[in-house]
Amino acid sequence: MTQILGIDVLRTQLAGRVIDKFDFDYDTARAVWNGGIDRHPAVIARCTGPSDVAAAIAFAREGDAQISVRGGAHGSWGAAQPEGGLVIDLRDLRGVSVDPGSRRAWCSGGATIGDLDGATTRHGLAVTGGKISHTGLGGLALGGGLGWLVHQTGLTADNLLSAELVTADGRTLGVSADEHPDLFWALRGGGGNFGVVTGFEFRLHEIGRLVYLGLFFWTPEHGSEALRIGREVAASLPRNAGLVMAAGLAAPDAPFVPVAYRGTPGYGLMIAGFGSALEHHRLIAPVRQALPPLFEFVTPLPYVELQKALDDTAPWGSHAYDESLYLQELSEDAISVLSENMPRKSSLMSFITILSLGGAFADVGEQETAFGGSRLTRFVVNVTAIAPDAELLATDRAWARSMWQALVPHASGSGGYVNAMADSDADRVRAAYGPTKYQRLAGIKARYDPDNVFRMNANIKPAPLPRCLTGRIEPE
Numbered sequence: 433m434t435q436i437l438g439i440d441v442l443r444t445q446l447a448g449r450v451i452d453k454f455d456f457d458y459d460t461a462r463a464v465w466n467g468g469i470d471r472h473p474a475v476i477a478r479c480t481g482p483s484d485v486a487a488a489i490a491f492a493r494e495g496d497a498q499i500s501v502r503g504g505a506h507g508s509w510g511a512a513q514p515e516g517g518l519v520i521d522l523r524d525l526r527g528v529s530v531d532p533g534s535r536r537a538w539c540s541g542g543a544t545i546g547d548l549d550g551a552t553t554r555h556g557l558a559v560t561g562g563k564i565s566h567t568g569l570g571g572l573a574l575g576g577g578l579g580w581l582v583h584q585t586g587l588t589a590d591n592l593l594s595a596e597l598v599t600a601d602g603r604t605l606g607v608s609a610d611e612h613p614d615l616f617w618a619l620r621g622g623g624g625n626f627g628v629v630t631g632f633e634f635r636l637h638e639i640g641r642l643v644y645l646g647l648f649f650w651t652p653e654h655g656s657e658a659l660r661i662g663r664e665v666a667a668s669l670p671r672n673a674g675l676v677m678a679a680g681l682a683a684p685d686a687p688f689v690p691v692a693y694r695g696t697p698g699y700g701l702m703i704a705g706f707g708s709a710l711e712h713h714r715l716i717a718p719v720r721q722a723l724p725p726l727f728e729f730v731t732p733l734p735y736v737e738l739q740k741a742l743d744d745t746a747p748w749g750s751h752a753y754d755e756s757l758y759l760q761e762l763s764e765d766a767i768s769v770l771s772e773n774m775p776r777k778s779s780l781m782s783f784i785t786i787l788s789l790g791g792a793f794a795d796v797g798e799q800e801t802a803f804g805g806s807r808l809t810r811f812v813v814n815v816t817a818i819a820p821d822a823e824l825l826a827t828d829r830a831w832a833r834s835m836w837q838a839l840v841p842h843a844s845g846s847g848g849y850v851n852a853m854a855d856s857d858a859d860r861v862r863a864a865y866g867p868t869k870y871q872r873l874a875g876i877k878a879r880y881d882p883d884n885v886f887r888m889n890a891n892i893k894p895a896p897l898p899r900c901l902t903g904r905i906e907p908e
């Protein structure tokens with residue numbers, strides 16, 4: 433492990449705890465969601481606010497140490513855990529406050545989706561979050577943020593109103609459409625490249641006391657038909673609904689699954705409704721008629737419960753590897769690739785999700801935010817190899833890669849959702865953003881982080897914009 437000298441000095445500078453390998457809880461503190469990642473940071477700085485963050489950055493830079501930023505630690509390749517280096521750990525910064533009058537939430541940089549939902553739904557309000565409640569809001573929002581509400585309220589990032597950010601040179605900046613608008617653009621999709629976000633302000637939207645879930649499950653031999661049904665419903669999905677198809681998913685060990693079918697692999701279709709019970713009923717009725725499922729679970733539930741419904745499919749400590757791509761349409765060829773390759777996985781836990789996009793997501797202009805993906809995209813596909821141990825993951829990592837490669841010819845290029853790409857090599861990151869956005873992001877990176885201090889992410893290499901193009905960046 434790299435030695436960083438003067439850790440005791442850092443301890444005197446921070447209000448939060450500074451942890452190293454001699455501390456009793458070092459192993460717990462360095463752990464990330466992906467149990468397959470086992471790096472040993474030299475220092476974990478549990479920051480309590482912007483001044484701790486600035487001190488930790490200065491300390492690491494002085495010692496030439498690699499910096500990582502830990503939000504919820506769900507980055508699938510372990511972006512929050514450097515070998516050697518210093519972790520700027522935001523887990524003690526989880527407060528969320530809500531102003532119901534102006535429908536705004538102020539969230540600390542280390543909050544989880546569960547923290548956000550818990551605080552907002554008390555006021556009958558919500559904003560798009562992820563589908564697993566223990567995911568970090570920080571990484572999720574900075575890379576985009578896809579969830580059940582994406583048709584109704586767009587990406588999490590689309591609802592960002594302002595942020596508080598500590599830069600590589602230790603300044604604390606307010607960032608919004610009026611303050612540092614170039615950064616404001618970059619933070620909405622450009623990931624953790626530009627600094628450490630200690631606070632996010634989001635626009636909130638009304639959510640009913642109860643929402644509606646329809647979950648349908650079919651055995652693998654009906655996989656292609658199940659995907660076609662999902663495609664059909666997605667084609668006319670109203671704004672006040674969300675749709676996810678899950679291929680290869682093992683029916684969870686949950687009370688709503690008949691005992692005989694728990695652990696059975698198959699194809700799931702989940703349709704969430706945010707309007708009335710009748711609207712949801714009309715949406716799901718054709719599903720049953722098209723192909724009677726092995727079992728179904730249709731229920732009203734509070735939004736926070738919907739947000740936790742899939743938590744058991746992705747427990748902490750799982751070994752995981754992700755691939756991602758976008759589909760303009762779920763073509764017959766893509767369906768064939770999916771159903772032919774699905775039986776080749778080895779781990780019962782591995783699965784593919786296909787989330788329907790459209791509605792408010794598609795209202796936002798292509799260049800309005802830095803999100804790495806086209807607003808015309810209809811589906812985001814995540815291929816998730818997930819296993820209880822390293823050996824099984826190795827087999828399914830190969831499965832995930834070959835599934836991804838087989839799907840690429842049917843996709844909108846090789847770029848995928850940056851938050852679901854375990855292989856964030858330079859070419860993949862460029863492909864995700866496309867040349868125009870990447871160049872603009874690289875220019876903003878050169879301005880705020882010219883030494884690429886924040887590089888444990890889907891990394892944008894700093895590159896000052898040519899003089900003739902600098903007009904594209906709004907003045908500070």
Ligand SMILES: Cc1cc2nc3c(=O)[nH]c(=O)nc-3n(C[C@H](O)[C@H](O)[C@H](O)COP(=O)(O)OP(=O)(O)OC[C@H]3O[C@@H](n4cnc5c(N)ncnc54)[C@H](O)[C@@H]3O)c2cc1C
Nearest residue numbers: 501503504505506507541562563568570571578624629889
């Ligand atoms: C089980 C699981 C479920 C998921 N479900 C969804 C989903 O439904 N929808 C979706 O959109 N994505 C989902 N994701 C992907 C998720 O959005 C990314 O993994 C995201 O990076 C997680 O953020 P984090 O803060 O938990 O992770 P971390 O590993 O802590 O951070 C990830 C990256 O974000 C940066 N970062 C985090 N917080 C900050 C901050 N405050 N300031 C600056 N940089 C920061 C880090 O430096 C790092 O580069 C899921 C991931 C997992 C593992």
